[in-house]
Amino acid sequence: MFYIIIAILSGVTIVTARVINYVLADKIGMYQSTFFNYVFGLIGSIFLLIISGETFKLFSIDSYTASWFTYTGGIVGVFVVTLSSYLSAKVSAFYLTLLLFIGQLFTGIFIDYLFSGQISAYQLIGGFLVILGLGYNLFIDKVESEKSTEILDNNI
Template sequence: MIYIIIAILSGVTIVTSRSINCVLADKIGMYQSTFFNYVFGLIGSFLLLLISGNTLQLFNSQSYSAIWFAYTGGLLGVVVVTLSSFLSSKISSFYLTLLLFIGQLFTGVLIDYISNGYIPIYQIIGGILVIIGLGYNLFIDNSFK
């Protein structure tokens, strides 16, 4: 039950942070809001690192032995946060959440293919079903306008 509560709270914080980033982007600019998002994220992450007591792991060479594309996550995060700040004022939060979900799903499929050499067919089927549902919902929304 705790995992369900954490998942729901995670979804709430994502939608809330996206709305706050949209307002902040309107006030100070899209790139500045992305910058402050990452500055405060870095401060929060550093505080959690200090609290956890694992600061010695920073100096362990084994901590930096991931596959090369794992290190591109920060750059991709900047792109996603910037696009989310830009798109939040253009499309509804529901559609933006679904688009981000689809992007995460197919990026996960791509990462599985690159790292393990196989394509998880059930994730692709699920992603296609979500895309069909999104398209149907967009069609219904546009039919009644």
């Protein structure tokens, strides 16, 4: 039950952060809001590092033995936050969340392939089912939008 609550809270914080980033980007600019997002994220991370008592590991050579592409997460994060702030004005929160989920799913499949040399058929099937569901939902929304526009036009 604990993990379910954590997953739900994680989803809530992602959507909330996206909305806050959009409002901030609207007020001060997209790149400035991304900058402040990362500055405050860094401050929060340093605070948690100090509280955890793991600061001694920063100076251990064993802490830096990860592959080179592991360190690209920050650059990818900046790109995702900037793109998310930009798209928040153009795409509904539901579709943006699904698109981010699909991106994470297929990126995870790609990373699994890099490390194991295998691709899970179940993950691919699940990803394509999510894409099909998203496409179907977009189609239904478009049909409903056209119907409501047609009704409005007939009433005017």
